[in-house]
Amino acid sequence: MSSGRSAISREKAVPDKRRLILDAAVRVFARQGFHACRVSDIADEAGVAYGLVYHYFASKDEVLDTLFLERWNVMLALIREVDAEPLPVRDKLRAIASFIVDSYHHDPDLMKVIIVEVTRAANSFGQTHLGEIREAYELIGEIVTKAQAEGVFRPDIEARFAAMAFYGAIEQLLTGWIFGLLPQGEEQFERAKWLVVETVCGGLETSATGRAAPR
Amino acid sequence: MSSGRSAISREKAVPDKRRLILDAAVRVFARQGFHACRVSDIADEAGVAYGLVYHYFASKDEVLDTLFLERWNVMLALIREVDAEPLPVRDKLRAIASFIVDSYHHDPDLMKVIIVEVTRAANSFGQTHLGEIREAYELIGEIVTKAQAEGVFRPDIEARFAAMAFYGAIEQLLTGWIFGLLPQGEEQFERAKWLVVETVCGGLETSATGRAAPR
Amino acid sequence: MSSGRSAISREKAVPDKRRLILDAAVRVFARQGFHACRVSDIADEAGVAYGLVYHYFASKDEVLDTLFLERWNVMLALIREVDAEPLPVRDKLRAIASFIVDSYHHDPDLMKVIIVEVTRAANSFGQTHLGEIREAYELIGEIVTKAQAEGVFRPDIEARFAAMAFYGAIEQLLTGWIFGLLPQGEEQFERAKWLVVETVCGGLETSATGRAAPR
Amino acid sequence: MSSGRSAISREKAVPDKRRLILDAAVRVFARQGFHACRVSDIADEAGVAYGLVYHYFASKDEVLDTLFLERWNVMLALIREVDAEPLPVRDKLRAIASFIVDSYHHDPDLMKVIIVEVTRAANSFGQTHLGEIREAYELIGEIVTKAQAEGVFRPDIEARFAAMAFYGAIEQLLTGWIFGLLPQGEEQFERAKWLVVETVCGGLETSATGRAAPR
DNA sequence: GATGAATGAGATTTCATTCAT
DNA sequence: TATGAATGAAATCTCATTCAT
Numbered sequence: 028m029s030s031g032r033s034a035i036s037r038e039k040a041v042p043d044k045r046r047l048i049l050d051a052a053v054r055v056f057a058r059q060g061f062h063a064c065r066v067s068d069i070a071d072e073a074g075v076a077y078g079l080v081y082h083y084f085a086s087k088d089e090v091l092d093t094l095f096l097e098r099w100n101v102m103l104a105l106i107r108e109v110d111a112e113p114l115p116v117r118d119k120l121r122a123i124a125s126f127i128v129d130s131y132h133h134d135p136d137l138m139k140v141i142i143v144e145v146t147r148a149a150n151s152f153g154q155t156h157l158g159e160i161r162e163a164y165e166l167i168g169e170i171v172t173k174a175q176a177e178g179v180f181r182p183d184i185e186a187r188f189a190a191m192a193f194y195g196a197i198e199q200l201l202t203g204w205i206f207g208l209l210p211q212g213e214e215q216f217e218r219a220k221w222l223v224v225e226t227v228c229g230g231l232e233t234s235a236t237g238r239a240a241p242r
Numbered sequence: 243m244s245s246g247r248s249a250i251s252r253e254k255a256v257p258d259k260r261r262l263i264l265d266a267a268v269r270v271f272a273r274q275g276f277h278a279c280r281v282s283d284i285a286d287e288a289g290v291a292y293g294l295v296y297h298y299f300a301s302k303d304e305v306l307d308t309l310f311l312e313r314w315n316v317m318l319a320l321i322r323e324v325d326a327e328p329l330p331v332r333d334k335l336r337a338i339a340s341f342i343v344d345s346y347h348h349d350p351d352l353m354k355v356i357i358v359e360v361t362r363a364a365n366s367f368g369q370t371h372l373g374e375i376r377e378a379y380e381l382i383g384e385i386v387t388k389a390q391a392e393g394v395f396r397p398d399i400e401a402r403f404a405a406m407a408f409y410g411a412i413e414q415l416l417t418g419w420i421f422g423l424l425p426q427g428e429e430q431f432e433r434a435k436w437l438v439v440e441t442v443c444g445g446l447e448t449s450a451t452g453r454a455a456p457r
Numbered sequence: 458m459s460s461g462r463s464a465i466s467r468e469k470a471v472p473d474k475r476r477l478i479l480d481a482a483v484r485v486f487a488r489q490g491f492h493a494c495r496v497s498d499i500a501d502e503a504g505v506a507y508g509l510v511y512h513y514f515a516s517k518d519e520v521l522d523t524l525f526l527e528r529w530n531v532m533l534a535l536i537r538e539v540d541a542e543p544l545p546v547r548d549k550l551r552a553i554a555s556f557i558v559d560s561y562h563h564d565p566d567l568m569k570v571i572i573v574e575v576t577r578a579a580n581s582f583g584q585t586h587l588g589e590i591r592e593a594y595e596l597i598g599e600i601v602t603k604a605q606a607e608g609v610f611r612p613d614i615e616a617r618f619a620a621m622a623f624y625g626a627i628e629q630l631l632t633g634w635i636f637g638l639l640p641q642g643e644e645q646f647e648r649a650k651w652l653v654v655e656t657v658c659g660g661l662e663t664s665a666t667g668r669a670a671p672r
Numbered sequence: 673m674s675s676g677r678s679a680i681s682r683e684k685a686v687p688d689k690r691r692l693i694l695d696a697a698v699r700v701f702a703r704q705g706f707h708a709c710r711v712s713d714i715a716d717e718a719g720v721a722y723g724l725v726y727h728y729f730a731s732k733d734e735v736l737d738t739l740f741l742e743r744w745n746v747m748l749a750l751i752r753e754v755d756a757e758p759l760p761v762r763d764k765l766r767a768i769a770s771f772i773v774d775s776y777h778h779d780p781d782l783m784k785v786i787i788v789e790v791t792r793a794a795n796s797f798g799q800t801h802l803g804e805i806r807e808a809y810e811l812i813g814e815i816v817t818k819a820q821a822e823g824v825f826r827p828d829i830e831a832r833f834a835a836m837a838f839y840g841a842i843e844q845l846l847t848g849w850i851f852g853l854l855p856q857g858e859e860q861f862e863r864a865k866w867l868v869v870e871t872v873c874g875g876l877e878t879s880a881t882g883r884a885a886p887r
Numbered sequence: 888g889a890t891g892a893a894t895g896a897g898a899t900t901t902c903a904t905t906c907a908t
Numbered sequence: 909t910a911t912g913a914a915t916g917a918a919a920t921c922t923c924a925t926t927c928a929t
Contacts, residue, residue, distance in 0.1 A: 044909085060365030062277050065902060067912095076911040078906085087903065139364065147362040149354065149420050150275030161423055171446070180446045184437050191418050192411035192441045199410020200403070205364050208376055209402065222399050226407045230445025231386070231395045259892080280919065291894040296921065474888085490795030492707050495923060506890040508927085517924065569794065577792040579784065579850050580705030591853055601876070610876045614867050621848050622841035622871045629840020630833070635794050638806055639832065652829050656837045660875025661816070661825045689913080710898065721915045726900065728913095 045083045047073045049097075052090045057136035061091055061144045061152075091152060095145050098137060099159050102126065106166045116174035117228055123167065124197055124220045131201050132216050139205045142198060164190050193227045260298045262288045264312075267305045272351035276306055276359045306367060310360045313352060314374050317341065321381045331389035336439045338382065339412055346416050347431050354420045357413060379405050408442045475513045477503045479527075482520045487566035491521055491574045521582060525575050528567060529589050532556060536596045546604035547658055553597065554627055554650045561631050562646050569635045572628060594620050623657045690728045692718045694742075697735045702781035706736055706789045736797060740790050743782060744804050747771065751811045761819035766869045768812065769842055776846050777861050784850045787843060809835050838872045 042050075051073035055064045066087050070077045084090045109122045131138040145152040146160060153160065168190035174180035180189070200219050203209035257265075266288035270279045281302050285292045299305045324337045346353040360367040361375055368375065383405035389395035395404070415434050418424035472480075481503035485494045496517050500507045514520045539552045561568040575582040576590060583590065598620035604610035610619070630649050633639035696718035700709045711732050715722045729735045754767045776783040790797040791805055798805065813835035819825035825834070845864050848854035 058365075060363075063365060066904085067902085070912095077913090078904095078911055079909080081904070082909070082911095143362055143364050147358055147417060148275075149358050149417075150273075150278060153421060157421060157423075160421070164418075164423060174446075178448060181448050184441055184446060187424065188415070188434065188437045189441060189446055191414045191424065192438060195410040195412070195414020195417070196407035197410070198414065199406045202362060202364075202410070203379075203406050206368060206372060206375070208372075208379060209406065219403065222403045223407060226399055226404060226445075227441060228445050228447050230441075230443050230447075231389075231399060231404055232443050232445075233393060233396050281921080282919090292896090293894055293921090293923080294892080296923095297892070297894095300921095302920070488795075490793075493795060496925085497923080500891095507892090508890055508925095509888080511925070512888070573792055573794050577788055577847060578705075579788050579847075580703075580708060583851060587851065587853075590851070594848075594853060604876075608878060611878050614871055614876060617854065618845065618864065618867045619871060619876055621844045621854065622868060625840040625842070625844020625847070626837035627840070628844065629836045632792060632794075632840070633809075633836050636798065636802060636805070638802075638809060639836065649833065652833050653837060656829055656834060656875075657871060658875050658877050660871075660877075661819075661829060661834055661873050662875075663823060663826050711900085712898095722917090723900090723902080723915055724913080726902095727915095732899070 044073070044075055044079060048075060048080055048083060049090065049094060053094060053134070053136045053140060056091065056094075056140045056144060061087075061140070088152075088155075091140070091144060092155065094137065095141055095152065095156060096159070098130070098141060099156070099163070102130070103159065103162055103166065106163065106170075110166060110170050110173075116170060116177075116179050117224060119170050120167075120193060120228065121220060121224045124223050127197050127201070128216050128220050131204065132213075135204070138201055142201055142205065146198065164194060167194060189227075193223070196223050196227060259288075259290055259294060263290060263295055263298060264305065264309060268309060268349070268351045268355060271306065271309075271355040271359060276302075276355070303367075306355070306359060307370065309352065310356055310367065310371060311374070313345070313356060314371070314378070317345070318374065318377055318381065321378065321385075325381060325385050325388075331385060331392075331394055332439060332443055334385050335382075335408060335443065336435060339435045339438050342412050342416070343431050343435050346419065347428075350419070353416055357416055357420065361413065379409060382409060404442075408438070411438050411442060474503075474505055474509060478505060478510055478513060479520065479524060483524060483564070483566045483570060486521065486524075486570045486574060491517075491570070518582075521570070521574060522585065524567065525571055525582065525586060526589070528560070528571060529586070529593070532560070533589065533592055533596065536593065536600075540596060540600050540603075546600060546607075546609055547654060549600050550597075550623060550658065551650060551654045554653050557627050557631070558646050558650050561634065562643075565634070568631055572631055572635065576628065594624060597624060619657075623653070626653050626657060689718070689720055689724060693720060693725055693728060694735065694739060698739060698779070698781045698785060701736065701739075701785040701789060706732075706785070733797075736785070736789060737800065739782065740786055740797065740801060741804070743775070743786060744801070744808070747775070748804065748807060748811065751808065751815075755811060755815050761815060761822075761824055762869060762873055764815050765812075765838060765873065766865060769865045769868050772842050772846070773861050773865050776849065777858075780849070783846055787846055787850065791843065809839060812839060834872075838868070841868050841872060 048069060052069045055068045055072050058064075059068065066080055067077055069087075069090065070080050073080075080087075080090070084093065105126050106123055109119050112119075114122075127138075145156060147153060164187070168187045171180055171186040171189045171193075175182045175186060200209065200223060204211050209215070263284060267284045270283045270287050273279075274283065281295055282292055284302075284305065285295050288295075295302075295305070299308065320341050321338055324334050327334075329337075342353075360371060362368060379402070383402045386395060386401040386404045386408075390397045390401060415424065415438060419426050424430070478499060482499045485498045485502050488494075489498065496510055497507055499517075499520065500510050503510075510517075510520070514523065535556050536553055539549050542549075544552075557568075575586060577583060594617065598617040601610055601616040601619045601623075605612045605616060630639065630653065634641050639645070693714060697714045700713045700717050703709075704713065711725050712722055714732075714735065715725050718725075725732075725735070729738065750771050751768055754764050757764075759767075772783075790801060792798060809832070813832040816825060816831040816834045816838075820827045820831060845854065845868060849856050854860070
């Protein structure tokens with residue numbers, strides 16, 4: 028989740044106005060929240076005229092829809108990609124956790140918007156994008172299912188529950204950073220990737236052996 | 243999280259109007275979302291006049307604040323209580339997971355409102371109640387810290403990260419139910435309590451032994 | 458305008474609630490303005506229950522109507538009385554100016570309310586009490602007319618204009634005190650009575666002679 | 673006070689909407705009073721959409737503020753201008769009285785609004801514009817002070833009291849017209865200018881000589 | 888007389904969206 | 909493409925008044 032947006036804008040020396048608006052919207056949505064901001068705030072932040080937002084987007088909703096889908100689809104692609112490779116399950120989950128944490132590292136505002144305004148918004152955008160959101164959970168669930176089939180993961184914890192626990196743990200870490208409840212920084216982000224995989228795969232208990240922390 | 247509200251209303255054959263409004267607000271917030279509903283929707287749902295909402299609450303915000311604090315404080319009390327008892331860490335975490343899942347079982351609307359409108363709402367009510375939210379995470383963190391000191395939990399996974407992972411896993415299960423992505427029912431709820439503790443404490447991997455699923 | 462209200466309340470050791478409400482209303486209207494205050498503010502200030510205001514008065518308007526009429530009728534009575542006596546015109550005008558200034562001295566809040574909410578409120582209470590207001594101006598006009606007939610006052614300045622100028626000058630002094638634009642105090646009030654009569658009768662110019670300031 | 677508004681709108685064949693709204697507001701405020709009218713009344717009177725009032729003005733208050741300041745500043749400028757010229761005090765006061773009366777003649781609604789809603793509104797707009805209101809009184813007071821220094825005006829009547837009496841007399845004449853208590857018309861207005869100056873400068877008494885009424 | 892909960896019409900203000908230029 | 913004035917539906921909140929006790 029670290030490439031898309033900046034890559035696109037890097038391609039053009041003069042970013043087009045549409046991109047300008049989307050990038051401005053991320054900052055404004057993150058700062059004020061989707062409901063609390065006005066379309067004029069987005070236009071002001073982007074330095075474009077009010078009506079131009081409506082030239083490129085049919086509505087305020089569509090701006091958020093676009094932002095969400097751009098990112099979420101990159102994530103879905105990555106999960107599929109990871110799943111297709113012949114890697115140990117820990118590496119697969121590690122790759123997913125890394126991707127999400129890196130996404131936050133690269134563009135915390137965008138991830139804040141996605142988490143706060145979409146993935147938990149059961150009455151608005153969460154419903155709209157239920158299909159995409161569900162797909163992510165299911166893809167992760169499939170990874171778990173395979174690991175169970177291979178005997179690496181316990182079969183008594185249903186895959187879809189496990190997938191939810193895994194994803195929920197990551198999202199909660201991001202929530203902690205977003206709310207300022209957890210320390211941030213390059214080192215913290217790296218550590219978080221290891222921690223979440225270690226916790227969910229290895230468990231917090233000491234019974235298991237030979238798990239070394241990174242570095 | 244299963245006693246307070248209903249207990250109070252059970253004490254009176256004729257529930258007071260204030261309670262009526264709060265209970266109606268839960269249903270309306272859950273159904274439409276805080277932003278999408280009007281104060282008149284709450285009044286209509288409660289069967290009272292418009293202005294009475296403002297007789298008892300200074301604003302629409304205060305209605306949600308009240309609902310959140312009523313419930314959250316019960317949870318904080320329970321966590322403190324659990325922490326004070328001389329129980330194994332698994333039992334403590336199990337008690338917390340049980341409490342939250344039971345809360346959802348008893349009053350799914352209220353828990354939906356709390357999760358959707360407060361604990362993830364970084365720009366509105368989440369900020370307002372940051373202190374209470376943080377406290378819950380910290381209390382769980384302390385339970386983990388003690389388990390680490392006792393040698394039951396690994397010391398290399400920081401307690402506050404572990405606490406976030408644990409809480410995040412539970413909240414994600416509730417989110418799954420709220421979005422209709424996970425099956426619900428008495429049995430599912432019981433199983434979920436076991437699963438989340440098992441996942442976080444024992445880990446998903448098969449290396450550990452002798453963990454029986456409930457029932 | 459210095460007797461009525463206090464006289465009434467002095468008659469009873471325990472003032473009746475109706476009086477309590479009226480006196481409280483004066484303070485509240487003066488402090489916040491008629492429109493900006495709520496009926497509950499009056500009740501709170503009076504220390505009585507909300508509904509009691511409506512037991513004694515049909516509406517919020519009626520409270521102000523009552524206050525105004527109580528005072529204004531005393532003033533009308535005084536002007537009539539003064540006019541009936543065989544006094545020089547200066548003494549008559551002096552008596553009227555004295556009465557109004559003393560009224561302010563004794564109960565500035567009430568006079569503030571009367572001036573701010575009634576005598577200049579052309580679209581609300583001013584219209585309601587137009588009859589009483591007009592009568593005051595006409596009574597003063599009659600005093601001027603007589604003075605003209607006696608040859609003491611110039612006949613070329615129409616009596617009703619002169620009456621308006623005289624009354625307007627006094628009301629403006631009160632306005633100055635109400636707005637904090639003129640210094641107040643026993644001495645200032647006494648001086649004001651002399652000044653306004655001297656200005657209107659003798660004029661500001663030096664041509665006339667033998668006019669000594671009081672004290 | 674006779675130029676500004678109409679001049680501006682005369683410059684454009686199609687008056688801008690902002691001006692349209694201000695002019696409509698004058699009529700509506702004068703007809704119904706500031707408190708009794710709704711913003712939609714202003715919009716309807718102006719023939720524009722509801723929201724346009726808020727496009728140009730932050731609030732209903734700001735509409736009145738704008739109207740008051742536009743006019744009052746013209747008056748302040750005139751008083752300063754008059755004061756700077758080497759005229760006899762009678763001519764200066766005559767110019768001021770003329771200006772105010774002409775303002776009423778030209779736009780009685782606007783002057784009604786200013787007097788009824790601002791200069792006597794001690795708890796609302798009067799306080800907001802206290803600085804500007806005070807300045808007018810003080811400027812007139814300075815004119816009186818100079819006349820006293822020149823020996824034309826009696827030194828025993830304090831200048832600021834005299835200024836208040838003078839201004840109050842004029843405002844009361846306007847109040848009389850506003851309430852329909854005094855006859856109006858070109859001739860009446862001309863006569864009023866003379867009367868008020870004559871009353872305040874020369875006094876009502878006959879002792880002084882050689883004062884001819886106009887025409 | 889006295890209380891204050893209950894009512895609901897109505898006000899201001901906001902802001903997504905449209906549209907003429 | 910680009911602009912921002914113009915629109916008007918809809919929301920929150922206020923508060924005078926009523927009424928059961």
